[in-house]
Amino acid sequence: DEGLKIEQEVALEVTGTRISSNLISVFFMNNALGRDPGFLPATANARDVKSVGVLGSGLMGAGIATAHARRGVPSVMVDVGQDRLADGLKRACQVIEGRIKIGRATPQDMQEMLTRLSTSTSRAVFSDADVVVEAITENETLKKLAYGELKSLLRDDAILCSNTSTISITRMAEAAPHPERFVGMHFFYPVDRMELVEVIRGAKTDDDTVATIVALAKRIGKTPIVMQDCPGFLVNRVLLPYMNEAVLLLQEGASMDDIDKAATKFGMPMGPITLSDLVGLDTAYYAGQVVSTAYADRAKPTPILGDLVKAGRLGNKSGSGFRKLNKKGKPEADPDFAPFLEKHRTDNRQFSLDELTDRLFLPMLLEATRVLEEGIVAESHHVDMGLILGIGFPPFRGGILHWCDTEGASAIADRLGKYASLGKRFEPTESITSKRVFFPRAKTVG
């Protein structure tokens, strides 16, 4: 009885709070994604996929091929050399080994995965594939060249997907064998743990192609969100202003630790400086270039990133970036970073936690509202779930648009007003000025 009483008291404490209401919303938004037609008419037909080819066996290619093989879809990885393929195969095995260690897979699963996963240096093996996913280096010229070379090799009805993080699907489709059967299929790193797949429609992508890729993503246990094409798509487009603001804050005098702490206190799984070092400063730099060129009216350049990349400071993968890895492989402050910062320093002042939080999350929120206003995704819950599943935006806040509803658009507009001198990237969007409520029926209590 006493136990039940305690349970009742604790349950009453959490029931009806804003956090519980947000988490319930996340549950329903996730369910809604499972039934989502994703801009598709009822007439769209998903085709049967019996085998998949993956071009590139790097970090992403190996993860994508493994994700299919694990879930019963035979896949073949192609790369430029045997050494690359051996690395890819090693990564594939590490995924299953990791799962065996935590009791989620058996040696039998490893064997089955390996019978379904093959490798080759010849693209001719793609001649049987229903779907080919391109996951080679993030370089538009290289990717287009590869599509041209696939023209004579792919089956006439095969679907070609790109795992590009930022490059326009509509533009690259022109180099593809069939623009109507070319689509973005954007996985997140690490593929075995990240549930989200952005499915990006180019201007000419047909409905059956989108329906096939949505069904394939679900079949391998992922959550697809269908969106229209734009630089950075949904998640990277909204993430990059936040990552960029972190670098600007650093240049203005905030410490790396304080910036990261502001983000983790807000609920992010890690801070933006740590995240940059983890994904690689080269990746952050090149993705940043694509996105900031496209949204030049509000993207403030951060040339320090380019300097760090030129100097070979690529983040954890090269041993140093903003921080350096110590002998135990843990990031720590690096005195050799100081000259880079001094060269680009714009100020040297103190920041409160509130200011750091606003500077990081308000530009992210504004970009999220623009994605919705432009119809890149159809509904508010696509934005919130995309960020929760794609970058670990704190679920207890219900997503970035739920956060806006919780704070209130008027309060957000007031907070933006404090940063008006920073220009367009802090200018309220139509959603904010019109005091839009993104989830009108969501109850927020407490």
Ligand SMILES: NC(=O)c1ccc[n+]([C@@H]2O[C@H](COP(=O)([O-])OP(=O)(O)OC[C@H]3O[C@@H](n4cnc5c(N)ncnc54)[C@H](O)[C@@H]3O)[C@@H](O)[C@H]2O)c1
């Ligand atoms: N790393 C991430 O966090 C991440 C996340 C999502 C999407 N992406 C995107 O995925 C793609 C691959 O990124 P990655 O991190 O796996 O890169 P990576 O450098 O780890 O792997 C790229 C692989 O492609 C191979 N390659 C290059 N040109 C080739 C060609 N013409 N034919 C066959 N193989 C070729 C390389 O040998 C290499 O093994 C990029 O478009 C990137 O933007 C990366």
